Amino acid sequence: MSEAIRELLKKNHMSVTDSRLQILDLFYHAPGALAHADIEKKASDKIDRVTIYRTLQTFEEKGIIHTIPSADNSVKYALCKDQCAEGHHHDNHVHFVCDNCSKTICLDDVLVPEVKLPGGFEPHQSNMVVNGLCNECRS
Amino acid sequence: MSEAIRELLKKNHMSVTDSRLQILDLFYHAPGALAHADIEKKASDKIDRVTIYRTLQTFEEKGIIHTIPSADNSVKYALCKDQCAEGHHHDNHVHFVCDNCSKTICLDDVLVPEVKLPGGFEPHQSNMVVNGLCNECRS
DNA sequence: ACAATTTTGCAATTATGTTGCAAATATTAT
DNA sequence: ATAATATTTGCAACATAATTGCAAAATTGT
Ligand SMILES: [Mn+2]
Ligand SMILES: [Mn+2]
Ligand SMILES: [Zn+2]
Ligand SMILES: [Zn+2]
Numbered sequence: 001m002s003e004a005i006r007e008l009l010k011k012n013h014m015s016v017t018d019s020r021l022q023i024l025d026l027f028y029h030a031p032g033a034l035a036h037a038d039i040e041k042k043a044s045d046k047i048d049r050v051t052i053y054r055t056l057q058t059f060e061e062k063g064i065i066h067t068i069p070s071a072d073n074s075v076k077y078a079l080c081k082d083q084c085a086e087g088h089h090h091d092n093h094v095h096f097v098c099d100n101c102s103k104t105i106c107l108d109d110v111l112v113p114e115v116k117l118p119g120g121f122e123p124h125q126s127n128m129v130v131n132g133l134c135n136e137c138r139s
Numbered sequence: 140m141s142e143a144i145r146e147l148l149k150k151n152h153m154s155v156t157d158s159r160l161q162i163l164d165l166f167y168h169a170p171g172a173l174a175h176a177d178i179e180k181k182a183s184d185k186i187d188r189v190t191i192y193r194t195l196q197t198f199e200e201k202g203i204i205h206t207i208p209s210a211d212n213s214v215k216y217a218l219c220k221d222q223c224a225e226g227h228h229h230d231n232h233v234h235f236v237c238d239n240c241s242k243t244i245c246l247d248d249v250l251v252p253e254v255k256l257p258g259g260f261e262p263h264q265s266n267m268v269v270n271g272l273c274n275e276c277r278s
Numbered sequence: 279a280c281a282a283t284t285t286t287g288c289a290a291t292t293a294t295g296t297t298g299c300a301a302a303t304a305t306t307a308t
Numbered sequence: 309a310t311a312a313t314a315t316t317t318g319c320a321a322c323a324t325a326a327t328t329g330c331a332a333a334a335t336t337g338t
Contacts, residue, residue, distance in 0.1 A: 071208040113252045120274030128267045135259030
């Protein structure tokens with residue numbers, strides 16, 4: 001299992017280090033997206049705050065994780081699916097944030113719809129976040 | 140003009156104070172959405188940082204302004220249109236963020252499209268942010 | 279004009295994010 | 309396997325952003 005993670009790092013030409021393995025492992029086992037603070041808490045073997053910042057930034061640049069915008073200054077991160085590569089993300093799916101358990105979930109199968117913009121506006125990338133009750137909290 | 144702003148505060152059962160008038164005035168004359176830092180800089184007559192935080196929070200609660208999510212921990216605020224009321228926002232329009240001039244604009248006429256969620260998810264509110272080049276920066 | 283209520287500014291505290299640099303670790307070459 | 313090289317980490321120092329309690333100031337209703 002941990003072997004798959006090593007491979008992912010190798011494939012992206014990154015040194016395989018404990019911090020990186022551990023953080024990636026957290027993402028793979030997390031029920032939803034993770035914030036910097038979540039990682040700081042959950043990391044079994046304590047990792048320095050700065051290392052977490054740098055690791056998240058590197059992973060994002062390499063196309064391993066993507067950011068999920070928020071309306072309250074608390075960006076979260078989640079694993080990208082295959083297609084993303086260095087400097088080239090393709091995470092055009094909708095994100096769901098539960099108002100009850102506050103879990104943040106990638107709805108990989110729900111694509112962000114196109115919208116018609118007023119004249120003169122040139123779209124490059126779209127993000128859509130839906131708030132509400134998640135499948136677990138509603139039942 | 141400033142009279143309209145007074146009225147808005149009265150209508151929402153808020154005391155009319157200098158800080159509030161000044162901040163509302165900034166919003167009415169701003170070309171786009173404002174971040175906390177923008178207000179701190181632009182306020183002619185200096186307002187304490189804490190007062191700005193508290194004022195933004197109050198305005199948001201009263202349905203006078205709404206937040207615009209971002210992927211880089213820099214939430215912005217913009218005036219709500221009519222229908223919003225205390226604890227009940229109806230700002231279901233798309234937001235545009237220019238990658239060049241970084242202006243953030245409410246596209247009041249472009250509504251956030253509905254999406255079909257997986258079974259069990261109950262949507263309450265949707266946000267959509269489009270990045271790209273604004274009408275001014277493209278020409 | 280007065281009393282009651284609300285808002286403000288300041289100080290103190292906490293949280294979040296950034297940078298430079300030496301020590302530790304990982305990779306590559308021998 | 310060892311050594312040389314390159315990369316990553318942790319620490320300290322710094323910078324910025326946000327929260328809280330409280331007394332002073334301003335606003336509101338009478
Ligand atoms: Mn996602
Ligand atoms: Mn808006
Ligand atoms: Zn939930
Ligand atoms: Zn622009």
